[in-house]
Amino acid sequence: PRPILLTRHGESLDNVRGRIGGDNVLSSNLTEVILTCYDSDTGDIYAKKLANFVEKRLKSERAASIWTSTLQRTIITASPIAGFPKIQWRALDEINAGVCDGMTYEEIKKNMPEEYDSRKKDKLRYRYPRGESYLDVIQRLEPVIIELERQRAPVVVISHQAVLRALYAYFADRPLKEIPHIEMPLHTIIEIQMGVTGVQEKRYKLMD
Numbered sequence: 001p002r003p004i005l006l007t008r009h010g011e012s013l014d015n016v017r018g019r020i021g022g023d024n025v026l027s028s029n030l031t032e033v034i035l036t037c038y039d040s041d042t043g044d045i046y047a048k049k050l051a052n053f054v055e056k057r058l059k060s061e062r063a064a065s066i067w068t069s070t071l072q073r074t075i076i077t078a079s080p081i082a083g084f085p086k087i088q089w090r091a092l093d094e095i096n097a098g099v100c101d102g103m104t105y106e107e108i109k110k111n112m113p114e115e116y117d118s119r120k121k122d123k124l125r126y127r128y129p130r131g132e133s134y135l136d137v138i139q140r141l142e143p144v145i146i147e148l149e150r151q152r153a154p155v156v157v158i159s160h161q162a163v164l165r166a167l168y169a170y171f172a173d174r175p176l177k178e179i180p181h182i183e184m185p186l187h188t189i190i191e192i193q194m195g196v197t198g199v200q201e202k203r204y205k206l207m208d
């Protein structure tokens with residue numbers, strides 16, 4: 001059976017600052033690029049470790065491919081990986097936070113308390129003004145899932161927290177209502193194997 005490897009992008013400056021969404025050339029860079037602003041290179045180190053892992057793990061898998069979103073932080077995370085074709089999917093982009101894009105959760109709570117409360121009450125169905133809900137994300141992932149199931153070769157999916165929660169839930173058969181709350185840590189690869197006896201899962205934490 002062929003594995004599907006799921007991972008979030010390496011830590012970005014927005015992650016460090018607690019800002020959601022974003023695709024700004026500077027702030028969505030992985031931590032490293034702007035050493036003068038933030039003295040951590042965790043995101044960049046992860047990208048290199050991931051490349052190493054993928055190149056070893058999929059060494060003899062000639063038809064394997066790397067799928068990213070269209071957002072800089074996943075494309076940059078994939079960039080050190082050599083030897084496999086890379087495909088960008090808009091459907092793998094992070095949940096669109098609409099008017100809240102670029103804000104921290106504290107800022108949303110302070111400036112838009114009703115929005116904050118509605119999301120807290122029903123995170124699955126809550127749709128950001130001019131943005132998306134988890135249900136929207138789940139729906140737009142359908143073509144990705146169809147294509148993933150059709151693949152005969154391994155696929156590495158480098159995407160984002162909300163999207164990976166939804167993808168993972170599909171393969172791990174987790175109920176819809178749990179999706180927005182599934183733990184999806186940075187710098188961890190979730191390997192899913194679909195065999196005749198069901199789905200098997202392995203996790204590789206590449207950073208402490």
Ligand code: F6P
Nearest residue numbers: 019020021094095097160161162
């Ligand atoms: O904070 C990183 C991030 O990927 C944001 O871009 C996104 O809005 C958020 O996670 C999704 O997680 P949650 O649904 O828990 O807010």
